[in-house]
Amino acid sequence: MRRILLLVGLALLWLGLLPPTPAAADSDDWRITRYAVTAAVAGDGTTEVGIDFTFDFGTDEGHGPYVTLPLRQEIAGDPDHWRMLDVTLGQVSSPSGAPADVTTETNGGNLLVRIGDEDRTVTGAQRYHVGYRIAGLVAPRQAQSGLDEFNWNVIGGDWDVPISNISVAVTGPETVSRVACWVGGGTTPCGQAASDGTTATFGHDGVDAQTPLQVVAGFPAGTFTGAEARLEKRFWIGNMAPLTPWTGGLTAVLTALGLGALLRRTRRGARDEVYLGLTPGVVPAANQAGTVGRGSPNVPVAVAFTPPRGARPGEVGVLVDATADNADITATIIDLAVRGHLRIERVGEKD
Secondary structure, rough: OOOOOOOOOOOOOOOOOOOOHHHHHOOOEEEEEEEEEEEEOOOOOOOOEEEEEEEOOOOOOOOOOOEEEEEEEEEOOOEEEEEEEEEEEEEEEOOOOOOHHHHHHHEEOOEEEOOOOOOOOEEEEEEOOOEEEEEEEEEEOOOOOEEEEEEEEEEOOOOOOOOEEEEEEEEEEOOEEEEEEOOOOOOOOEEEEEEOOOEEEEEEEEOOOOOEEEEEEEEEEOOOOOOOEEOOOOOOOOHHHHHHHOHHHHHHHHHHHHHHHHHHHHHHHHOOOOOOOOOOOOOOOOOOOEEEEEEOOOOOOOOOOEEEEEEOOHHHHHHOOOOOOHHHHHHHHHHHOOOOOOOOOOOOOOO
């Protein structure tokens, strides 16, 4: 069965001054004690979703939940396209009176919804409502079942807190033909999956953190019109530069030329500059013209027992160990004092 994965509710708690790590790792008390979802599917496949959940912060303060709604999905067997999920955020509120300010951000193909107030924290059980409209959850005439399938991960696998008392109601324009529900990526049936007329109902006692729950409601073929998936081009190296004998050969030639040029430049840059034609370590006389070039790595280097002319203590220290440490800084300060650019005075017994 082709499964349309909508990761609703990637629960990362907004921790404010705490490090940006998953919420549940910082508080074992945090959990969702009620998760009720309604989904009304129109004839064109557009779905009005309402999520009512109770988030129990226990005695550890939190600002509010952080919900992620995916806007695109990979398609199995088709690396060249994204299946798009068009989301319009609706009402967001807190019936219990918790801060319900909303900040949204689109990032990495997801709509990030942060609920709460950065200047206020809450504890205990707080109720939240999130409403939104989404298109892209219906697969008309699904290949295996032949039905128009509403197939949805109603709970995504990235909530970092356990969720209990789960209920889902999906209502469509025609009588529901078939229902199914799984926990944990389609391996375990849910506690309840039933239908009554145009409504499918699902329920489960609870899931652990990072455990998805998927529901499927099948409607007669032809129930939905214009509900086909909206696809967008998905760019990757395979379709941006398809491998052919011509492109493969050209890539190999360019790679060889690039590596050769890089190797030559690296080897040349690793050789010191010297006066060509003179003994290493000897500089041209005052009236003698000198030609500068790159020395050969096989030529012996003359040993010098004094620092190069013009080199200062700090510079020499950096050249020796390739690090500008405190000793080099101290040497530079003392050198400046010796040359009269600054004055060092003793102001105390040890200062």
